Amino acid sequence: MAAAPSMAAAIAASLPAPSTAPTPAAPTHEAIPASMAKVIDLEADIPLTCVQLDGMVVSKIIKHARESQGSSAHGILLGLDLDGTLEVSNSFALPQHINDDDDKSVKGIARYQASMLRSLKEVQADDSIIGFYQAMSLGSFYNQSLVETQAIQQDKLRHGGIVLVHDISQTARGNAAFRAFRLTRAFFDAYKRNNFSTDSLISHRLTFSSILEEVPIKIRTSPLLGAFLETLSAPSTSPVSEPSSASAQASVALPPSFSVLNLGTNDVNKNLEQVIEAMDAYKTEEGNIAYNQRQIAREKAKADAYVAKRKEDNAARLAQGLAPLPEEDVSRLFKIPPEPSRLESMMLLGRIDAYSKTLEETSSTGLVKMYAARGTANV
Structure with a gap:
């Protein structure tokens, strides 16, 4: 989790800052019809109720966490917030640096993130940041760096954004564990005041269980991805009536797993x-x-x-x-x-x-x- 401070600085550098220069007069637009007012949520009045993950995003996060071989894997979530649902359609990993306290590392991550967003925009892909993901181990994701990064997002993004945590220890046992969180209003208010004294905790009724609130997750898979997963799970038929043991094992798409014999x-x-x-x-x-x-x-x-x-x-x-x-x-x-x-x-x-x-x-x-x-x- 040491890379989270650089990620917080990179996100803060890439997110739009409030403009202090005088802005020109806004053009006049026609009023939104009442029938479309609940769908076109310009003022972010519709509360966030669900996070929808694309199946390819799930695969990319699992692959990144497995290749990183640790809980330091982190990256950016891209997509669109529509009608109270955050639709996560793409993601990309952020580089890892050994010395995350170095200012050069922070600037390097910010330049890499800006370059990726420009490249996605050139190919007309989703380039709107709606959150970030973080790998974890053994279900533990509480740390100050994650809170700081989420606070930056919640202050600048339209619906506040979410943090998606992925448990690599559960994935190793065959369970793709994903959970989405955001800061509660009481904790965010105390964080903006930078006051976590005893009186502040009592007045805001804060405990470790009320720092984050969980948002339900739905996973959407395309027919192409479903067909690919089906080929991995189903054995392929052989034209030979009685294949040998070697050919029978080769005909199976997935090799046999003996993980169930592990006592843990x-x-x-x-x-x-x-x-x-x-x-x-x-x-x-x-x-x-x-x-x-x-x-x-x-x-x-x-x-x-x-x-x-x-x-x-x-x-x-x-x-x-x-x-x-x-x-x-x-x-x-x-x-x-x-x-x-x-x-x-x-x-x-x-x-x-x-x-x-x-x-x-x-x-x-x-x-x-x-x-x-x-x-x-x-x-």
Whole structure:
């Protein structure tokens, strides 16, 4: 997930910025008929209810994630928003760089993205950005970089855009897992205010489960893609009545898979390691927050003690008929640090929850396989 900051900067550079120059007078247009008002949604009044993925987009994302061999695969989604549905018709991958903090990497990704959009426009293909996709592993996609990228989109795109997450660990088990998300209004409001203090979380009723809201997904496949998948899944008939074993195996489009014999112990071990790492990171983050809070309480106590002492001195001076001492700005005398943000803690809690749910699924399946293997061995 280290490439997400560069992707956020690239998306911010390519998305249209609000213009400050005076614009010429807009031409007059005829009013849209009432019968077409619900279809032609110029002001984005129709709420987003569904994301429709083209089958070729699904294949391209799976191929990109498999070739990247990790959860760093990310790219741009292109398409059209129509009548409350985001129709994702195309996508392209963004390059990966080793040093994503380098400004040259950010500019390189932005130039590559702009070049791809120009090329798509020249061939009259869809070149409107409606979101981005991100590969993940073991169901965990909560991180600050993804939130920042989605916040940029949600602020500039017409319907806010979506982030499409693809679980490569589920795909390895034969399940093409895709989920679409966008930021909730409460979290987006707190993000724009850049305030994730305890009072802000309470007022917005924010937890890790209310950061993102899921949007339903539909996958549309063309007849050509359906026919291609059918040829992969169905064995081809041989004109020979009794083919040999070698020719019979060659006649099958897909080779036999022995993945069902895998007990899944490796996935459980890896999942447990991720849970432990996330819990250690959460414990460290909570320790840092507790340390900052103790510093804040210590400085506030010093400021309160100074104010109380100044009041006592002024009361004594007034009793003696002397002029009171002038009041001083406490914030200038005592540097009270701001309350630490709890955004990272929320992200880590979401990561732990995702890892735990995936561990529950994989461990239950693995236990059933282990008991079945044990029973077969005893027989």
